[in-house]
Amino acid sequence: MSIAVPKIGSHVRVTTMYPNTYAYRGENDNYVSYTREGVVVQSIFRDPFMFAVKTGDPDHPVSEFNAKSQHVVKIEYIVGGSKQVATDKKAWKVKSGDGKSFYIVERIEGKYTCTCKGFEFRKDCKHIGAVSKR
Numbered sequence: 802m803s804i805a806v807p808k809i810g811s812h813v814r815v816t817t818m819y820p821n822t823y824a825y826r827g828e829n830d831n832y833v834s835y836t837r838e839g840v841v842v843q844s845i846f847r848d849p850f851m852f853a854v855k856t857g858d859p860d861h862p863v864s865e866f867n868a869k870s871q872h873v874v875k876i877e878y879i880v881g882g883s884k885q886v887a888t889d890k891k892a893w894k895v896k897s898g899d900g901k902s903f904y905i906v907e908r909i910e911g912k913y914t915c916t917c918k919g920f921e922f923r924k925d926c927k928h929i930g931a932v933s934k935r
């Protein structure tokens with residue numbers, strides 16, 4: 802799997818959405834949305850999914866974004882484009898002890914999950930152990 806990250810020099814409009822944390826929010830403003838537009842520059846973070854947008858706005862001269870974040874809901878390209886950055890997502894089918902069924906072990910960004918009951922309760926299981934040793 803890979804994620805589209807805006808290339809440096811591109812002109813983009815980024816829309817983000819965050820839960821509205823104000824105590825007296827109404828029924829229709831459970832989320833607050835922000836839009837930032839500008840030229841993509843090098844992020845200060847050493848993360849291939851991070852990109853920075855130079856807006857020219859005195860209040861927010863540079864905004865940092867994570868292309869993988871659920872809060873980044875839309876990236877529009879006015880000029881330029883994106884590059885694909887691969888994510889560390891892998892999945893394995895592991896047979897159950899009796900060999901009659903199987904479980905799915907997934908590794909996403911270094912974290913393992915399994916579909917078995919043991920993992921549900923202990924957050925670890927022998928299926929993950931078998932896969933991570935490979």
Ligand SMILES: [Zn+2]
Binds near residue numbers: 915916917928929
């Ligand atoms: Zn398991």
